[in-house]
Amino acid sequence: APDKPVLLTGASGNLGRMLARELGAQGWVLRLTDIALFPDPLPPGAVFVQSDLDDGLALVRQAEGVGTILHFGGVSVERPFEEVLGPNLRGLYHVYEAARREAARVVFASSNHSIGFHERPQGNQPKLDADCHFRPDGYYGLSKAYGELMGRLYWDKHGVENVNLRIGSCFPKPLDNRALSTWLSYADLARLVARCTLAERVGHAVIWGCSRNPQSFWGHDHRDRIGWQPEDTAEDCRAAVEGIRADPVTERYQGGGFTAMEYSRAT
Numbered sequence: 548a549p550d551k552p553v554l555l556t557g558a559s560g561n562l563g564r565m566l567a568r569e570l571g572a573q574g575w576v577l578r579l580t581d582i583a584l585f586p587d588p589l590p591p592g593a594v595f596v597q598s599d600l601d602d603g604l605a606l607v608r609q610a611e612g613v614g615t616i617l618h619f620g621g622v623s624v625e626r627p628f629e630e631v632l633g634p635n636l637r638g639l640y641h642v643y644e645a646a647r648r649e650a651a652r653v654v655f656a657s658s659n660h661s662i663g664f665h666e667r668p669q670g671n672q673p674k675l676d677a678d679c680h681f682r683p684d685g686y687y688g689l690s691k692a693y694g695e696l697m698g699r700l701y702w703d704k705h706g707v708e709n710v711n712l713r714i715g716s717c718f719p720k721p722l723d724n725r726a727l728s729t730w731l732s733y734a735d736l737a738r739l740v741a742r743c744t745l746a747e748r749v750g751h752a753v754i755w756g757c758s759r760n761p762q763s764f765w766g767h768d769h770r771d772r773i774g775w776q777p778e779d780t781a782e783d784c785r786a787a788v789e790g791i792r793a794d795p796v797t798e799r800y801q802g803g804g805f806t807a808m809e810y811s812r813a814t
């Protein structure tokens with residue numbers, strides 16, 4: 548376990564709950580926060596504080612003495628700009644200001660939707676490397692690109708270390724054909740977050756969050772810096788999901804259904 552407490556935002560969300568359970572079971576000292584009440588029994592040694600990411604003072608207080616902030620809070624799907632603004636842009640700023648005060652590391656739950664308008668590689672076309680251009684597929688994806696750039700800024704200017712996880716589809720099981728590329732198992736995410744926290748030095752890193760999927764869209768990233776390799780694979784579920792496809796826009800781009808929302812381009 549890390550030598551200092553770890554703050555987990557978004558603790559009451561699907562990924563937050565899973566991380567609280569897994570890391571708590573490994574003896575981590577966790578501070579949990581979310582705008583919604585924590586629905587599970589608290590892991591041993593954990594405390595929960597209900598608060599809004601838009602409340603910078605609350606966040607600074609919760610971050611006192613922590614070594615890492617696991618930032619999994621905020622809006623997690625496409626929403627109107629005004630709804631994304633408070634939690635994902637202002638909230639992100641508060642997380643980074645708290646990290647700067649504490650000289651803490653940030654592990655940011657970014658998303659494939661920050662690059663969602665890259666086309667899916669076909670046949671033997673090259674996979675997409677993590678140093679590609681941002682191509683957000685909505686206001687949500689745009690907020691994740693902003694979050695990654697915030698990490699870039701705070702590393703360059705203040706030496707705040709951060710790892711940005713471009714998470715694909717992190718659910719208990721792959722749900723459609725796209726997930727044969729994008730699925731990240733809960734166990735692989737838990738191990739990834741542990742490595743991000745425990746690694747000696749990370750600088751500003753970007754890592755694709757998907758399991759060992761041969762159909763993955765994604766190539767090179769900074770995983771060697773933290774010593775992580777995924778162990779699970781979506782292939783185990785191929786028969787059940789390979790026939791589940793959607794409209795042509797969804798199928799063309801990496802971001803899937805998020806790219807097709809409100810899509811009004813002629814060609």
Ligand code: 15L
Binds near residue numbers: 624
């Ligand atoms: C995300 O960023 C969402 O949080 C999640 O609900 C999924 O939609 C996922 O991306 C995905 O692309 O499958």
